[in-house]
Amino acid sequence: MKRVEAIVRPERLEDIVENMEALGHSGITVTQVEGHGRQKGIVEQFRGKEYKLMFIPKVKIEAVVKDELVEKIIDAIVSTAFTGNVGDGKIFVSNVEDAVRVRTKDRGVAAV
Ligand SMILES: Nc1ncnc2c1ncn2[C@@H]1O[C@H](COP(=O)(O)OP(=O)(O)OP(=O)(O)O)[C@@H](O)[C@H]1O
Ligand SMILES: [Mg+2]
Structure with a gap:
């Protein structure tokens, strides 16, 4: 089993x-998050001053599959999240050792 954690644009969540x-x-956890990648947020000009938005709203989708x-x-995820612009998101994949379905006490892959 692997945990697939995708941090993507909120407007792409449903698709x-x-x-x-x-x-x-079908097992999915969704969290509203804020973050930045290589661009370190956004810098905007306002009345001659620079303002920095350090973190940008994203949504994190977690699935153990x-x-x-x-x-x-x-x-x-990649084909649905892709726009070609910076900030399209990132996916992290990691190992999951075990899982338990509380109601049935199923273990491992039977529990996901
Ligand atoms: N190394 C990382 N560790 C944890 N979270 C990250 C990491 N890189 C990106 N993120 C999260 O993913 C979101 C989307 O990242 P983003 O797509 O901007 O990555 P990027 O590396 O800057 O690529 P791009 O140049 O295409 O924008 C960030 O807002 C942040 O929440
Ligand atoms: Mg980026």
């Missing part, structure tokens, strides 16, 4: 989730 679910995955689905999930 991304729909496309993830179309692949047969079975190994066979990881590449398909990544492809679905």
Whole structure:
């Protein structure tokens, strides 16, 4: 199992989730976040002064998925989140050791 954590543009959330679910995955956690990548926020001019927006609103989508689905999930997120402009987002993938479904006590991949 892997945790796929995608930090993307908020306006892309619904389409991304729909496309993830179309692949047969349904467990998803969504968090409103703020952050920046290489551009370190945005600098704007106002009446001759520079103002810096240090963090930009993004949405974080987390899904723990079975190994066979990881590449398909990544492809679905990338193709739906892409605009070609800076700030399109980033995906982090990490290993998950175990999972427990509280109601049934299912463990591991049966619990995701
Ligand atoms: N190395 C990182 N660690 C944690 N969060 C990150 C990291 N890089 C990016 N993020 C998060 O992802 C969001 C989107 O990043 P972003 O797409 O701007 O990445 P980038 O590396 O600057 O690429 P680009 O040049 O295409 O903008 C950021 O606002 C931040 O919340
Ligand atoms: Mg950036």
